[in-house]
Amino acid sequence: MKQFQLLKPYLLERKFHIAAGLLSLLLVDLFQLYIPRIVKCAIDDITLQSVTRMALFKYGLYIALSAMAIGVFRFCWRYLIMGTARRMEEGIRGQLFDHIQTLPTRFFDTTSSGDIMAHATNDMTNIRMALGMGIVGLTDTVVLGCAAVFFMAYINLELTVLALLPMPFIALFTKILSKKLFRAYRDVQESFSNLMESTRERFAGIRIIKAFNREETEVAGMTRESKAYISSNMKLVKLRGLIFPLVIFLNNVSLAIILGAGGRKVILADISTGDFVAFISYMNLLTWPVMAVGWVTNMIQRGKASIDRIIAILDVPREQEKPGKTVTPSKINGDIVVDNISFSFDKKVIDKVRFKLEPGKVLGIAGPPGSGKTTLASLLPRLYDPDLGTIFIDGMDIGHISLKTLRRSISFMPQEPFLFSGSIETNLRFGDPNADEEKINNALAMAGLTDTIAGFPKGLDTVIGEKGVMLSGGQKQRIALARAFLKDAPILILDDPVSQVDMGTASDIIRIIDAMAGKKTIIIISHRFSIFKNADLVMVLEQGRIVEQGTHRELIDHNGYYARSWQMQETEAALVRSES
Structure with missing residues (x-):
């Protein structure tokens, strides 16, 4: 099972803590089972009027010591088992975060931040509870429940059979509801993810919301998300609400049967008064294991749903080098060859682009918005991989270069800073x-x-x-x-580096970039064409294709898109200079 494979290394790492915690839990159950035996002896002695003050003191001392032992070992199991659950939660969260860091960029294009946050918070809590209190409840259900039934049968088998008559109905009811509970928990977690993402998005965009006077609309939107979350939770509440009242009701039915049948046996002297009281005490001890059947089922189903959600992310393949030999060059010079590459999202964004850039040269990329400039820049550090074609650096297919080495060799300034x-x-x-x-x-x-x-x-x-x-x-x-x-880094990629600065600052930055020519291979994307004046090659993209290429002067003489845009920018610059 994939769920076990995820948990296995953490269970092995903490196996001694788990074993010690379970031993402490078993000792707690043992002392709880021991106390009714003491009460039985005390009541029988009192009934026969053969008890002494010293005997009563001993009985009381035994109960007090048992209670102290229960307290000590209860602390031990809570510390060891719940502490282990916390450690496992920490480990799984770390594993999840580590894996998410290695996922391809396309994963983040289709997965919301709120969904990822829900995995790291809500799902982790569910897993911790299933691994902590779920183990405790399961152990108590098996050990305490079976031992209580054994002692009840030891006192009187007929009474035990009568007391257990309602129990099969609990098991049947739990089995019927378990699948519905699993679906309900999954729906709650998905709804929580949506709520988290909506909340994050609105807080991140609070200034836009205020600027456009959209507070009431966004509150209404959040109210809808919140109601959807509450609705999915209420479905879960109804299912859980059916389990616990039924368990309590059936337990009280058992108690009523015992009072009637057991009281008669005491009158007929088939069992002693002490046995009758001890039997009821064991019946009370059995209440928790019986209730835990439904409670543990709920918790484990919820934990299983969360583990499945975590596994779904861990199953997403990490970004990695292409099949074949991976190379880790000691030095990259920055010789770039882009050989007939194409790339698509929902539609083709890059279409059969090819160019060559020698080390130390400067490439400018221009074009209208949406022409594929930023996407092309993102292919070089392998934030995305081309669908067709190959990119070579220093003669090596970048798909075979170690990702760490490749990205260490590229300094990248994205369009969104x-x-x-x-x-x-x-x-x-x-x-x-x-x-x-x-x-x-x-x-x-x-x-x-x-x-x-x-x-x-x-x-x-x-x-x-x-x-x-x-x-x-x-x-x-x-x-x-x-x-x-x-x-x-030997390769520098700058995506629109001067779009938000004044002309004077832009000129200073352009001079700095020009001074770096010959020392680094530089790729610049910009809508300010003055930055391309000294570039060795300028390409113009339209709809993912190269429609013009050459030097700055050659493209002006070509009288295409580049020349027209350059003329407009020069006219605007002249107007600004005349106004100042």
Whole structure:
């Protein structure tokens, strides 16, 4: 079973803790079974009026010592079994997070953040409860339940048979409901995932909601999601609500039978008064195991549903190198050959693109929005793999290059400059965790950030908030650019690096990039064509195809899309200069 294969390494790792916890649990059950025997002896002695004060003191002492032992061993099993469940929860959560980190980008295109968060929170709680209290309930059901029945039969077999008459109905009822419970728990967890994603999305977009005066609409949307979650939970409540009252009712039916039949046997002297009281005590001990049948079933079904959801993610193949020999070159120079590649999402985004870029050369990629520029850049570090064709770096198929080596050799600034909620320095060090102060300052200077950082009271220690909310768009873009500069990689990919900065800052950044030519292989995507003036090759994409290519001057002379766009940008720049 896949469920067992997931749990097996954690069970083996903690086997001694589990064994000690189960032993403590068994000792608790043993002392609980021992107390009714003491009560039986005491009541029989009292009934015969042959008890002494010392005998009563001993009986009381035995019960007190048993209660103390129950307390000590109950602490032990809770610490060992519940602690093990916590450790296993931690291990499975770590395994899940580790696996998610290695999944291909396409997985995140189709899976919501809320669903992943639900796996890491709600599902983990369900698994922990099934592994902790589920084991306890199952053990008590088997050990305490069977032992209680044994002692009841030892006192009087006929009474035991009468007491157990309602029990088969509990087993039958539980079996009928178990499949419905499983489906209900699965629906609750899926509904919880949807609620988590809706909540996350609305909090992340709170500024847009306010700006467009959409508070009431979004509250209504959240209300619908919340009602759907409550509705799925209420279905589960109804099913659970059927189990526990039935167990209690049938247990009370057993008690009524025992009072009638057992009382008669006491009157007829078939059993002693002490036996009758002990029998009822064992009946009370049997209540928990009988109730635990339904409770454990619920918990295990819920845990199983959560484990299945976790396994569904763990079964998603990790991103990996192509079949065949994997190479780990000691050095990459940056010679890039893109050989007739095509790529599709729902429709074709890249269509038979080919080009060659020698080490130290600069490639510019232009084109209208949606032409495939960003997708093409994402294929080089293998964020996606082409459907057809091959990309070579230094003559090696990038599908055969170790992923760590490949991505270590590429410094990538994405179109959306994502920043984490920590400090500016923390975000910069994603480029190079070991960078010294001088290297960080150089990267800041190259991105035109030196004066900006100096203007913050806490400098690099400034906390920028979720997704850099405390910064302007231009500041976020330049921090992302500095992060890319800080990484010392032979290939530099910049996706729209100057789109959100003023013309003066853009000119400074362009000069820095031009100065890096010859030292790194650089690929630049931009809608500002001034950045392509010194590029060795400029390609224009439209609908995923190369429609123009050449140098900046050659494309202007070609009088196509590039030339028309360049003329418009020059006219706009002239107007700005005249107004200033």
